[in-house]
Amino acid sequence: MTQPPMPRADSSAGPTLESLRCPCGGGEVYGACCGRLHGRFAADGTLAAPTAEALMRSRYSAFALASSGVLSRAEEYLLATWAPETRPAQLALDGPADESGDDVHWLRLDVESTSGGGPFDDAGTVTFTAHFRTPAGRRAQHETSRFVRRSGVWLYRDGEVG
Numbered sequence: 001m002t003q004p005p006m007p008r009a010d011s012s013a014g015p016t017l018e019s020l021r022c023p024c025g026g027g028e029v030y031g032a033c034c035g036r037l038h039g040r041f042a043a044d045g046t047l048a049a050p051t052a053e054a055l056m057r058s059r060y061s062a063f064a065l066a067s068s069g070v071l072s073r074a075e076e077y078l079l080a081t082w083a084p085e086t087r088p089a090q091l092a093l094d095g096p097a098d099e100s101g102d103d104v105h106w107l108r109l110d111v112e113s114t115s116g117g118g119p120f121d122d123a124g125t126v127t128f129t130a131h132f133r134t135p136a137g138r139r140a141q142h143e144t145s146r147f148v149r150r151s152g153v154w155l156y157r158d159g160e161v162g
């Protein structure tokens, strides 16, 4: 069974990326959800996530859209939203580091709980499960990610897998 073709962001026919359900699973269309954050960054470099959870979702969506080839500046966004002290020099956008296969499709994000991470916090955590598919089958990664807010900007710091 073949994959349906992914819509292109610049397509003039059919649904646009902005009108599709957001990959993060938040229930909005992409253009009203993570697409707004990606768009602000693409326009002028602004990092606009209001909460740690919003940043988490936008980073997942960037991974998902990058692996589908429809978000061109995903790697820049992922690096820009990473705290400098833990930021890698470059990213592998194909999937989790422990997956050697390069054919990973992100399927779904389930945000399970959050602590802190709000507009008046300087730190927060988001616990989630990210579901993905490899040639070997479906997998899931459960993680608690830690976020920090500096000068009003939420950044991903690190995470504990398990």
Ligand SMILES: [Zn+2]
Pocket (backbone or CB within 6 Å): 022, 023, 024, 025, 026, 030, 033, 034, 035, 057, 058, 061
């Ligand atoms: Zn979203």
